Amino acid sequence: MKLIAVGLLGISLTACAGGQDGERRELFGGFFSSNQEASLETLTPEQIYRRAEAELETGDIDEAVRLFGEVERLYPYSEFAKRALIMSAFAYHADRDYENSRASAQRFLDFYPADEDAAYAQYLLAISFYDQIDQVGRDQGLTFQALQSLRTVIERYPDSEYAKSSILKFDLAFDHLAGKEMEIGRYYLKRGHYTAAINRFRVVVEEFQTTTHTPEALHRLVEAYLSLGLTDEAQTAGAILGFNYQSSPFYQDSFNLLKGRDLEPEARGTGWLRDIYRQVVRGDWL
Structure with missing residues (x-):
């Protein structure tokens, strides 16, 4: 039996050196399952790396990652150790193991920042x-x-x-990120917590102006300010909405709300929205 095992090992290594992937996979499948650790130490870093790639192709990500790790452990200064590290990050990500993917990617950046x-x-x-x-x-x-x-x-x-x-x-x-602020703002608005809602919509208008959520944020501000009786702020929010997003259905909703109280969408007062109006509409940033 010892002679048979030695013979199989010799055949396996010959197959690896010859680059015949299919034969290598077939031979590895039998022998290395019983004496894997010892056999890996007899292989070159390229042979272990190619075997890890083969495992990755078949979907055995855990085994692929283990083998990539063995390349690093056995041959830490080889070119294949560097390749194995980036492939480990890829394999972990493919397996949705995001924490380990980040760890491997960060290690690669730490070791090879100019690669x-x-x-x-x-x-x-x-x-x-x-x-x-x-x-x-x-x-x-x-x-x-x-x-x-x-x-x-x-x-x-x-x-x-x-x-x-x-x-x-x-x-x-x-x-x-803007959408999450809107989600929380709507939650507060529906429950009548107008000040808390305004704070969320303000974040969207001030910090996320380039997102798709800004028109709705301005409209919700009109709703919230009207509910609090703060008509100057409501009119100013409507004016900004009308100037930048007049084709938005949110503008028509805000316009109707203001008209229903005999108000016009126009810049009024001295609050934070007036500053936004001055910056966005008039272009006065200083």
């Missing part, structure tokens, strides 16, 4: 936050981290193939 794959590592780190945005409910910590990481890709690697995708995802994450 040609650094842009991809930063992108993987960013989308590991981005892909969790819809899972976090009202906790927007991951959304802020996604925005920060995506901005790093855009600013540090503007000519990379990942910059364009990062810009798109940044805009969507930014819009998502």
